[in-house]
Structures are given as structure tokens and as C-alpha cells.
Amino acid sequence: xxxxxxxxxxxxxxxxxxxxxxxxxxxxxxxxxxxxxxxxxxxxxxxxxxxxxxxxxxxxxxxxxxxxxxxxxxxxxxxxxxxxxxxxxxxxxxxxxxxxxxxxxxxxxxxxxxxxxxxxxxxxxxxxxxxxxxxxxxxxxxxxxxxxxxxxxxxxxxxxxxxxxxxxxxxxxxxxxxxxxxxxxxxxxxxxxxxxxxxxxxxxxxxxxxxxxxxxxxxxxxxxxxxxxxxxxxxxxxxxxxxxxxxxxxxxxxxxxxxxxx
Amino acid sequence: xxxxxxxxxxxxxxxxxxxxxxxxxxxxxxxxxxxxxxxxxxxxxxxxxxxxxxxxxxxxxxxxxxxxxxxxxxxxxxxxxxxxxxxxxxxxxxxxxxxxxxxxxxxxxxxxxxxxxxxxxxxxxxxxxxxxxxxxxxxxxxxxxxxxxxxxxxxxxxxxxxxxxxxxxxxxxxxxxxxxxxxxxxxxxxxxxxxxxxxxxxxxxxxxxxxxxxxxxxxxxxxxxxxxxxxxxxxxxxxxxxxxxxxxxxxxxxxxxx
Numbered sequence: 001x002x003x004x005x006x007x008x009x010x011x012x013x014x015x016x017x018x019x020x021x022x023x024x025x026x027x028x029x030x031x032x033x034x035x036x037x038x039x040x041x042x043x044x045x046x047x048x049x050x051x052x053x054x055x056x057x058x059x060x061x062x063x064x065x066x067x068x069x070x071x072x073x074x075x076x077x078x079x080x081x082x083x084x085x086x087x088x089x090x091x092x093x094x095x096x097x098x099x100x101x102x103x104x105x106x107x108x109x110x111x112x113x114x115x116x117x118x119x120x121x122x123x124x125x126x127x128x129x130x131x132x133x134x135x136x137x138x139x140x141x142x143x144x145x146x147x148x149x150x151x152x153x154x155x156x157x158x159x160x161x162x163x164x165x166x167x168x169x170x171x172x173x174x175x176x177x178x179x180x181x182x183x184x185x186x187x188x189x190x191x192x193x194x195x196x197x198x199x200x201x202x203x204x205x206x207x208x209x210x211x212x213x214x215x216x217x218x219x220x221x222x223x224x225x226x227x228x229x230x231x232x233x234x235x236x237x238x239x240x241x242x243x244x245x246x247x248x249x250x251x252x253x254x255x256x257x258x259x260x261x262x
Numbered sequence: 263x264x265x266x267x268x269x270x271x272x273x274x275x276x277x278x279x280x281x282x283x284x285x286x287x288x289x290x291x292x293x294x295x296x297x298x299x300x301x302x303x304x305x306x307x308x309x310x311x312x313x314x315x316x317x318x319x320x321x322x323x324x325x326x327x328x329x330x331x332x333x334x335x336x337x338x339x340x341x342x343x344x345x346x347x348x349x350x351x352x353x354x355x356x357x358x359x360x361x362x363x364x365x366x367x368x369x370x371x372x373x374x375x376x377x378x379x380x381x382x383x384x385x386x387x388x389x390x391x392x393x394x395x396x397x398x399x400x401x402x403x404x405x406x407x408x409x410x411x412x413x414x415x416x417x418x419x420x421x422x423x424x425x426x427x428x429x430x431x432x433x434x435x436x437x438x439x440x441x442x443x444x445x446x447x448x449x450x451x452x453x454x455x456x457x458x459x460x461x462x463x464x465x466x467x468x469x470x471x472x473x474x475x476x477x478x479x480x481x482x483x484x485x486x487x488x489x490x491x492x493x494x495x496x497x498x499x500x501x502x503x504x505x506x507x508x509x510x511x512x513x514x515x516x517x518x519x520x
Contacts, residue, residue, distance in 0.1 A: 093429065104418075
């Protein structure tokens with residue numbers, strides 16, 4: 001018995017194999033993620049963070065190595081709806097109300113209509129969108145749409161949540177609020193999160209571990225353990241250790257980009 | 263009340279054009295066979311109303327029949343080709359080329375195939391005319407899907423069937439309604455013009471050509487007005503169904519907030 005939920009061993013990813021424009025995106029990725037962890041992937045643009053996330057979700061298939069998700073192949077885990085995914089954009093279906101958007105994954109799973117609606121209302125409460133069940137996506141702000149997308153990802157009670165820069169398009173204030181909410185949701189649901197981000201502060205605030213990746217071809221350069229007390233609050237950002245961790249990640253990121261470390 | 267206020271400029275323009283037309287015909291003493299005045303056309307309209315309703319309905323049935331046949335085959339072919347990328351990539355250039363061909367030129371041939379008196383020959387012309395815009399738009403709607411939506415569906419383990427029902431078809435609806443609107447107008451034009459090449463005596467297009475041939479232009483004009491009214495009604499019905507079916511789409515939202 002192990003509580004490892006994602007296991008990547010010697011994973012390689014090359015796009016356009018055998019062609020002149022072949023690109024090595026990821027090289028020799030080894031990473032084990034335990035259930036309940038909050039892992040952030042951070043690195044320079046184009047380092048393959050999103051690719052790595054898509055490999056775990058079986059939206060892409062690796063050219064080498066093995067990926068085990070929830071004790072099975074990544075493909076089987078996808079077909080079993082073992083994970084929920086949140087993208088940079090909310091990707092809500094514009095012809096469905098917010099409630100119906102959240103019901104979508106449960107529909108695909110074949111839950112009863114009553115069950116779908118009940119669970120969707122609970123989720124709306126969790127992401128604080130109770131009054132917006134009958135609204136359409138365009139009637140909501142960007143932050144609210146992204147909260148609806150998170151609710152949808154949680155609809156099937158996944159053991160794993162894959163998040164690809166979910167707050168990248170939001171303004172700073174909204175982003176900070178979303179960070180606090182996401183942390184609350186993570187603690188309430190006990191789900192494992194793999195979180196792609198560009199923001200060092202966001203990564204330190206949310207994570208249990210931060211994976212710093214090098215520029216292409218993406219390799220794991222360093223893993224920073226975040227030993228800040230939980231739950232994290234607005235005061236956490238004022239904590240002296242918060243700054244130490246930020247500095248540590250920033251230095252590894254500078255190394256990743258090939259800048260001199262000051 | 264608000265609707266009247268909003269459309270007031272259009273109403274004023276319409277009345278002004280009619281008055282100007284009436285005045286110009288009287289002032290320049292324009293001969294009736296060149297341009298009858300609105301009042302003469304109105305008299306011909308009310309005088310022939312029973313016959314106009316009869317022939318108008320006859321041609322409407324041809325247009326509706328052709329619309330139904332053309333649109334349904336267009337949608338079916340689109341569904342079949344969009345499912346297989348190779349098929350749609352092979353067929354689409356031909357469909358786009360065929361869409362710019364003046365299909366009405368084939369009217370005499372289709373009359374010959376199905377019988378000049380048979381309303382079915384006119385339905386087939388209408389069907390061929392509306393088929394291409396319908397098919398092209400539906401294929402676009404089925405294939406122009408946000409790639410992230412496809413990724414989202416796959417992340418839930420959804421197969422092609424579920425993706426078609428829950429993403430591709432709803433995504434295609436706005437495209438299909440643009441095609442329905444075009445097809446509504448085209449089907450009335452197609453039906454009347456194909457009747458110019460001969461057809462049943464109780465058809466609108468046949469009536470227009472015969473009355474014109476006998477210099478009863480006021481009667482031809484009154485029938486043209488009937489054709490316009492039918493075409494406009496057809497278009498407005500489709501517009502109404504569009505608003506009820508896809509209230510979420512930006513084109514409908516914007517139209518309603520204006």
C-alpha cells in the first residue's frame with residue numbers, strides 16, 4: 001500500500017519526433033506525488049510545465065518513460081474520471097447555465113439528474129456562487145467564471161486536480177482572493193493538486209512542494225519544500241519564512257533561465 | 263409603443279418613398295406599363311386578392327418543401343462529412359465552388375426531369391440552392407470548436423459521440439441559423455424564378471410572367487408584392503425561432519439589448 005497518487009519515472013516528451021522541427025519538451029522527469037499534496041510547477045515560459053500537466057492527464061502521450069496515476073495508466077485514469085482539470089481560461093460552454101456547466105462531468109458519468117443538481121448546488125456554495133445557478137457564463141466576471149470552472153472540476157470528487165495557470169488571466173486582487181479560496185477548497189476536499197503557475201508568491205502561498213523546472217528541454221532543477229504553517233492566511237505573506245522561500249525559488253528560477261545568482 | 267418609436271424613421275421613409283413614387287408617376291405622366299403608381303398596384307392587389315392568395319400559397323408550398331429537403335440533406339451530409347475529416351476536406355472545396363454556381367440556371371433541366379407542371383421540380387431546384395449554404399455552414403459550426411473545449415471533454419473521458427452531442431452540435435446551432443436565414447430568402451427567390459421557366463398555372467412566377475406578357479403590369483407588381491411578403495414572413499419566422507432556440511448566443515443577446 002502506498003499513498004502515491006502520481007508517479008512519473010524517466011518521462012521524456014518530444015514533439016514532432018523524426019521530423020526536422022522535432023522539439024524536446026521534457027527530459028528524464030522523475031517525480032512522485034503523495035495523496036493530499038499541493039504541488040506547484042514553476043519555470044520559464046516554454047519549459048514544458050503545461051505539457052507535463054497534460055501528460056499526467058493523458059491529453060498528451062509521452063515519448064518515453066512511465067506515468068502512473070491513481071495506481072493505473074494515465075489513460076485508464078482519464079477514462080475513469082480520476083482527475084478534474086482547470087485551464088487558464090474558464091472554458092465554460094456558453095449555451096449552458098452555470099449550474100448546467102457544473103453538471104456536465106456528472107452527466108458524462110451518468111449520475112441521476114437529482115444527484116447532479118444536488119451536488120452542483122453544493123459546489124456552487126463551496127465556490128460562493130449560490131445566487132448564479134441560472135446565470136449564463138457571459139453574465140459573470142472572469143473571476144466568477146473561473147470559480148465556476150473549479151466547481152466543475154470538483155464535481156466528480158476527483159482525487160486529483162490538475163490546474164494550468166488557472167488565475168493567470170485575473171487581476172492581482174482577484175488572484176489573491178482566489179488563492180485563499182483555493183487553499184480552503186484544497187483543505188476541505190483533501191484532494192491532491194498539481195498547479196502550474198508563473199507567480200512565485202502564488203506558488204509559495206499555496207504549495208506543499210514547489211517543482212522548479214529548467215528552460216527547454218524541461219528538466220526538474222530543484223524541489224523546494226514549503227514548510228509554512230497551515231491554514232495560510234493573508235498574514236502568511238508577511239511571515240519572514242515566506243520571504244526566505246520566495247528568495248530560494250527565485251534563485252533557482254534565475255538558474256533555470258541561466259541568469260547569474262545574486 | 264416603444265417598438266413604434268424605435269421603427270419610426272423606417273416607417274417615415276417607407277411612406278415618403280410611396281408618396282414620392284405616386285407623385286413622380288403623376289408629375290412625369292409615366293405610362294402605366296412602364297411603372298404603375300402605388301395606388302394602381304394597390305387596386306390590382308385588392309381586386310385580385312383571392313387569386314393572389316391561392317397562387318401565393320401554391321408557391322409557398324414549393325419553397326417550404328424545397329427548404330425542408332435541401333436543409334435536411336445539407337445537415338445530414340454535414341454530419342456525415344464532419345465525422346470523417348478526410349471526407350469533409352475532400353468535399354468542402356467542391357461545396358464552396360458549387361455554392362457560387364448560379365444553380366437557378368439548371369431550372370429548365372430539372373423542369374425536364376421532374377415535369378414542368380409538377381411542383382416537385384421547383385422543390386428540387388430550391389433544395390439544390392439551399393443545400394450548399396446549409397451544408398457549408400453546418401460543417402463550419404461542427405468543426406470550429408474551441409480546442410480547449412475538446413481537451414476539457416477528453417479530460418472527462420468523453421468519446422466522440424458525447425462530444426458531438428454536448429459540444430459540436432450546440433456550437434453549430436448559430437452557424438446553422440445563419441444558413442436557415444439565407445435559405446429562407448433563397449427558397450422563395452428560387453421557387454418564383456424557377457416558375458419563370460414554366461410551371462403550373464396557379465404558381466406565382468407563372469402568373470407574373472403571363473400578366474407581364476399581356477401588359478397588365480399592375481397585376482405583375484401586385485404578385486411581386488405577395489412574393490416579397492411571403493419571403494419576409496419566412497425570414498421573420500426563422501429569426502423568431504432563432505431567438506427562442508439560442509438566446510445565449512452573442513448575436514441574439516446583442517440584438518435584444520439594442
